[in-house]
Amino acid sequence: MEDYLRKDAGLRAAVAVLSISAVYVLGLVIHRLFFSPIAKFPGPKLAAVTSLYELYYDVIKKGKYLFEIEKMHDKYGPIVRINPYELSIRDPEFYDELYVAGSVRPTDRYEGFVSGVVDFEGSHLATIGHDLHRKRRKPLDPYFSRSGVTRLEPMVAELCEKLIVGRFESFKGTGKVVRLDHAFTAFSGDVISRVCIDDPPDFVDNPEFAPGWFDMFHTGIVSLPLFMGLPWLIHVIRLIPERILVRLDPRSQTFNKFKLMCEGHLGAVKREKAALGSEDTPGTGARLTLFQYLVNSDLPPSELTDERLSKEAQVLIGSGTITTAGTLCFICYYIMANPAIRKRLEEELKGAMEGYPEKKPTWAQLEKLPYMQALIKETLRLSYGTMHRRPRVSPKQPIRFKQWVIPAGVPVGMSAYFQHRDPRIFPRPLEFIPERWLENVTPEMKNNYIPFSKGSRHCLGMNLAYCEINLIISALFRPGGVDFALYETDESNVKPVHDLIVPMPRLDTKGVRVIFH
Structure with missing residues (x-):
């Protein structure tokens, strides 16, 4: 009983x-x-009810939710509810209304967008509140401004010469096959590492261009939607002892070395400051690394903790590496796959690159070459910069979109994928046509060209990326340079088909491979 x-x-x-x-x-x-405050907005009911709908497309189908959002806009119109909390807008005229300067309206980052990247919590990129973001970003802006990057240009030019002349031209006549994604990830990693830290790695010197460095980013990017959709998962993984994690995934060791590299430099900078005293600045007359500059800035002590600065270093080095490398692969493929484009570029580079490397043109001089600039713009139009929507929150005031009033506190996102493919603005939008930037460039084309976003949270590294791309492309395709061609590579190796925050081609790609004759 x-x-x-x-x-x-x-x-x-x-x-x-x-x-x-x-x-x-x-x-x-x-x-x-x-x-819900956004119950009145159109969209599929299943997406309104559960975030699992988005999780299915981004985790199981590997970054395909953006294309599902595109179908929603086709069905429901320019504004749709894409999950229980968030709206998406597809309207070329509204971008400048949403992504505004801080003087127009304070803008927060959507908490749900950064909750899965706890390893970067505290960095300017993952800062939610408008005022705190402005405080953290303010000392970074001068370093990455046009004048700041111009001061860094000799270092970028030196690394460019090391890659193109020192490495690529040494392969002349060997028939060696090189993965450009590995080479460019090594190059951009070396550039941003030298910007940030005092004892950077030399990835370009690695015989195979440090494939482990590339693999670390590739693995992290593919995993990102899972951690963003299930943010508690990263906390569980952090409970696993490091020695076990390394056995389960040896690639995690590369990330640990990366973290230790950043933390080691920050420790050295702080010891240097303590030895010199609070009134002295190290290395008078020498270039300060970004973190020497930050540690000696007027940021309050709460913003100079080892943990926060280490995460800032990891964000800057990570974001400054993978996107630039991907853009370089994209532009190189289209130049090599189109003989007429390559020939026209080489003709334009004749005068500017004469005498290279003893005589190097500056970034400012290269910007005066119209066809190369058109190539760069068309590349960034079709590679998008960041493909994913960039949700923003107006914390205090509603936002009006057509007949809709979006309540304060509701995250709203737009995507370069939609802006750059609008046929009303870019005729034949899926075709790579650099000539569209040479004549009849309309105000709408300029306004909707947003590979680095706009507003108070636009991409910090825009100027550095432009500098790197200009110097690499001019050196690589100059007349009389090394002879190389595509090797078992087609458009599917560069065309973005996965939105994993960073746009990615098919995931089984072997990259843009070239053979040196």
Whole structure:
């Protein structure tokens, strides 16, 4: 009898738990469908009810939700609800209304967008609040401004020469096959590392261009949607002892070395400051690394903790590496795949690159070459910079879009993928046509060219990226340079088909490969 009662009590408890859960889920569904602040906005009901809809397309199908959002806009119109909390807008005229300067309206980052990147929590990129973001970004801006990057240009030019002349031209006549994604990831990693830290790695010197460095980023990018969709998962992984994690995934060791490299430099900078005293600046007359500059800035002590600055270093080095490398691969493919484009570029480079490397043109001089600039713009139009929507939150005031009023606090995102492919603005939008930037460039084309976004949170590294791209492309395709051609590479190796925050081609790609004749 007692056993029966115990079983009966257990059954009743299970039924009670299930009933309460069912009532909770039902209440949540009703709230999201009818009482949410964004319940009135159009979109699929399943997406409004659960984030699992988005998780399926981005995790199971590997970054395909953007294309599902595109279908939603085709069906429901320029504004759609894409998950329980967030709206998407597809309207070329509205971008400048959403992504505004801080003087127009304070803009927060959407917390749900950064909750899965806890390893970067505290960096300017993952800062949610407008005022704190402005405080953290302010000392970074001069370093990455046009004048700041011009001061860095000799270092970028030196690394460019090392890659093109020192490495690529040494392959002349060997028939060696090189993965440009590895080479360019090594180059851009070396550039941003020298900007940030005092004892940088020399990835370009590695015989195979440090494939582990590339693999670390590739693995992280593919994993990112999972951690963004299930942010608690990263906390679980952090509980796993490092020695076990390395056995499970040896690539994690590369990331640990990366973290230690950043932390080691920051420790050295702080010891140097302590030895010199608070009034002295190290290395008078010499170039300060970014973190020497930050540690000696007027940021309050709460913003100069080892943990925060280490995460800032990791964000800057990571974001300054992979996007620039991808852009370089994209432009190189289209130049090599189109003989007429390559020939025209070489003709334009004749005068500017005469005498290279003893005589190097500056970034400013290269910007005066119209066809090369058209190539760069068309590359960034079709490679998007960042393909993913960039959700923004107006924390204090509603935003009006056509007949809709978006409540304060609601995240709203737009994507360069939509802006750059609008046929009303860019005729034949899927074709690589650099000539579109040489004549009849309309104000709408200029306004909707947003590979680095706009507003108070636009891409910090825009000028450095332009400098790197100009110097590499001019040196690589100059007349009389090394003779190389595509090797078993087609458009599928560069065309973005996965939105993993960073646009990615097919995931089984072997990269843009070239053979040196």
